[in-house]
Amino acid sequence: MQQARIRLCVDHPLGDGQPVPLTEAQTHYLFGVMRLGAGAAVLLFNGRDGEWMATVEQAGKRGGALRCTTQTRPQGRHSDLWLIFAPVKKARTDFIVEKAVELGVARLVPVQTDFTNAERLRQDKAEAHVREAAEQCETTVLPEVAPLTPLPRLLAGWDSARRILWADESAARDRAGAGRLVLPPGPAAILVGPEGGFSDDERARLRALPFVTPVALGPRILRAETAALALVTLWQAQAGDW
Numbered sequence: 001m002q003q004a005r006i007r008l009c010v011d012h013p014l015g016d017g018q019p020v021p022l023t024e025a026q027t028h029y030l031f032g033v034m035r036l037g038a039g040a041a042v043l044l045f046n047g048r049d050g051e052w053m054a055t056v057e058q059a060g061k062r063g064g065a066l067r068c069t070t071q072t073r074p075q076g077r078h079s080d081l082w083l084i085f086a087p088v089k090k091a092r093t094d095f096i097v098e099k100a101v102e103l104g105v106a107r108l109v110p111v112q113t114d115f116t117n118a119e120r121l122r123q124d125k126a127e128a129h130v131r132e133a134a135e136q137c138e139t140t141v142l143p144e145v146a147p148l149t150p151l152p153r154l155l156a157g158w159d160s161a162r163r164i165l166w167a168d169e170s171a172a173r174d175r176a177g178a179g180r181l182v183l184p185p186g187p188a189a190i191l192v193g194p195e196g197g198f199s200d201d202e203r204a205r206l207r208a209l210p211f212v213t214p215v216a217l218g219p220r221i222l223r224a225e226t227a228a229l230a231l232v233t234l235w236q237a238q239a240g241d242w
Contacts, residue, residue, distance in 0.1 A: 047142030078106035086194035087118035101133035
């Protein structure tokens with residue numbers, strides 16, 4: 001069997017003998033950029049049906065098609081962890097999304113906070129970045145990207161069965177204000193703030209909620225993307241799929 005050197009995320013169902021039509025962008029990438037031809041092998045996944053080896057059946061300038069031949073891996077499962085984050089500058093938000101995928105986060109939940117300096121988050125762009133990251137890190141799962149939601153609205157409708165581990169930047173100054181990471185039983189979500197952290201009103205609201213646990217991340221103030229990476233890593237090391 002020919003070795004596949006390209007891994008591609010598709011929306012189409014995958015299965016034994018299943019034909020897979022390509023989008024215009026995928027056609028350009030496979031045949032225009034990577035110079036694949038008929039008979040070439042490509043690994044496919046869609047976040048539902050596992051990973052499949054496929055071969056190129058049609059390779060045109062404006063369209064193409066593959067056909068699944070063999071399942072190479074069954075569908076994997078996420079760790080039961082969500083990441084709630086305030087969008088920051090584009091490159092740093094992309095970093096948060098990319099690393100969350102690599103670390104096995106199940107759902108990405110962008111929130112608008114008092115100090116959020118990004119006016120909006122393009123959900124379609126974030127989903128495309130999820131797919132790209134998943135292609136590179138060889139996962140078969142695709143985290144869901146939720147719409148950007150104001151933090152008060154998110155908290156008001158929150159299911160208390162999923163505890164929120166809040167990266168409280170004020171605890172870097174007051175070590176008595178929050179504890180080291182102690183994992184509660186059941187599903188969890190991690191909350192990290194924007195550049196500038198959380199406002200006084202937001203901190204008061206979060207501290208009053210019984211399903212929120214403030215967590216200290218050491219004696220230094222961390223960037224938003226560093227805090228997200230650190231806390232997801234700590235959670236995965238204790239309760240995840242590492």
